[in-house]
Amino acid sequence: MSIPDSTATFPEYAPLPESALGPELNADGYYAGRVQDNLFWVTDGTYQSAFLATPDGVVLFDAPPTIGNNLRRAVDELTAAENLPNTVTHLVYSHHHADHAGASYLFGDVVRIGHAETRRLLQRDNDRARPAPEVTFEDSYTLEVGGSRVELAYHGPNHSPDNVYIHFPDHDTMMLIDVVNVGWVPIYNLNLSEDVPGYLDAPDRALEYSWTHYVGGHLGRLGTRDDVTLHQRYIADIVDSSHAALGSVDPTPYFARYGANAWAGVAGYLDAVTDAAAAPVIEKYTGVLGAADVPALTTTTTFSILQSIRLDLGGGSQVHP
Template sequence: MPPLAPIGVRPDRYLPVPESAGAPAVNPATGYRLQELGRGLYMVTDNSYQSMFLVYERGVVVVDAPPGYAKHIRAAIAEVTSLPVTHVIYSHSHKDHIGGVTELGGHPIIIAHEETRRLLARDNDPERPLPTVTFKDRYSLKLGTQRLELSYHGVAHEPGNIFIYAPEQRVLMVIDVIFPGWMPWRRFALAQDVPGYFAQVAEIDRVPFNTLVGGHVSRVGTHDDVRTQLEFMADVKAAAQSALKSTELGKEIDPLDLTNPWAVFDNYIDRVVVQCVNAVSPKWQSRLGGFDVYIWDQCYAMEQSLRID
């Protein structure tokens, strides 16, 4: 077994977070940090969640409003302008990113991908009102002298998760895919399509941005962050592939359990994952924040995807 605590076992202390994962502190008086990203474009963060807003001549466009967080967005907007929120963009359907939209007030136009609307109609959640404008592939939002380009690149994290690109400011927002300086959230951020997730990380690297807003963790990202995540993911994939080929089914199990196929496969999968974790830990455990928290999840997800996708 590797020295890292497996799933379900609590360590006395997790590995220290590397300096590369850090960011400026949140203002303790306000509970948020406001970062200007370019002409009229801002990120609001509590160093755990990230939202964005764009100021144009007649109003404000908000991108995502996590529940219990919208008060920070309103306060941050008030630091910059007295203009009203006229538009809201949903990055995707998940409540932890858009469940605070009703707290913004007013009656903004809500824009989202058609798959996001489908999922929200299914969920019937009054805290996530249905979008009033939807699109299939691309949508250009032009307001005054400001512009946001919305595009859909297929299923990775979930259906409907879109790219939001500000071309003048060279800022790209894609939620729950890239985690600058950090290990991705468990099982490749709960990706509903692991091969699609891998492809989408590569697609993000091809966008000509200077700044990436990923929706989580404490700082914005760069192309170097995307390439670091690509390298890490490639290492996990290679380690899982090697372990799948070299691990013998049914070898390390009580012979009396060989008639129990669930036990046989569970034993095999666990040994594959141990090999995967052992293979990637020396290179990565000091480079990514939260490595020891979710490396087991990543190896399980990779092993499973390689076997069945």
Template structure:
């Protein structure tokens, strides 16, 4: 399955919300001076706020005996120190200065192996800092990296074709699981059983609502399969690739519940808002794009309102990208979702 997302582009949060007229997006009225006030949003729960960082601005968490999670600003990376070297999962370019220093702070062993969770540059374009590492990726990611032809994301030397592959590197047992296309074709989870550690980028942001349009996911129904694959591993610490903390099993389950609620709410709303009635009400009914826009925007408003009511105090940022996610879910339901999903 070939990727249909590349670079995330979009207007600002406030502008997008204003265009949809969304209650709950919290756009403040113009100030007395005639300048727009900063947009306001629901407060973040304390459970998702950043934890303390070191003098270099990053947080390094030890997981198990020899696993580590680097958290720097809003990106994350995982590495495990084995008998023969360091196994690294993702290298966001934002961490190009701090990640080598974090590794060196716990071991003098070199990075010998690198796992691409998927092809997106925000997670992996720092791999060239480790030129001697053997690069490993799923076959779909290898295909996309070839198409990208980006020197900062070189092709892997080892390509995994199986849906579940067990590797042994430096005495460390490593499970690579591919549940099918999800956030991106080829997006894998990497599980280190001895450390109780599972990493899968851009599927679950523990304690947070999804990013804009589910991060422009390749295949939205695959997001549910990815949740199930994560929960199918025996982990105590989950790493989602973004935001300020690692996650727990309970938070992955919560994210799964949110996805199901979101999907079924969108399905219901699709049936409750009539596209033909909207089209007939337009000054130019033959403008199908305009009819679709009004229809999807109304669906988005309704879904956003319901999700804020049910989830706004439970997880972070339900009032930010939910409308975009609802639009993406509506299109997926109409075009590529399996019959009777979920």
């Protein structure tokens, strides 16, 4: 084990806005509460899960390993309060990533449901902690358990190739994971998203549904439609700023300076464009969204969007005369 460096310095950041903070965690390190009626949610302050408590058993939506066995505790606590059975009968995967599904194995032999691509990817990954779903769908799937209804839909790749929309029409709730971090900026590289155009389109898709409550999969509180709209403004400002930077930063000095070292010239130019695009967004959203002033977060998100503008949309391309 390495010994911490007592001389290390750590940067200071702006105070978090109140809108970034969720409810206080209990002594076991989680918070569990009601979303609406028999739909509940669980958070450890960083990750989120949800479940339906029905007379025919519990339907769990995602099983993040950081929450882990606290999911079992939350289910036991809230089903006991509702005088309902605590047996988990179904587990729905939002997508295949281990940080949202890695505690699936804790629930044993349940009916697992996910997109067909989720099954393919989990079979590829061969992770015992994430058994592949037995029940799959391509476009949509309606799950009804104990009088509760859930609508699952796939609208194409976004954060991942298999990320689905989980709509609770009878509970006024949308669950869409790893797209909007309620009250916060995305983590590195646009929440580590694989399909940038799909990611940028996903909030619009979510807002086409009827809902009031939003489960985003991360951090400490539930969201609202206003939270999704704020996220859209943040992303739109990055897009606009990226277009402006692509049109204003001259690549010539970087390639002239590094000559035959082409990658050094490319890196210098793209870093300069990214920094120019990110700077006004960081300034605008510091104090509005949590961690907006942590430079690497908005900067790497800007880089991902900027590269999509260049590579997916053809923006900023320079054609040799």
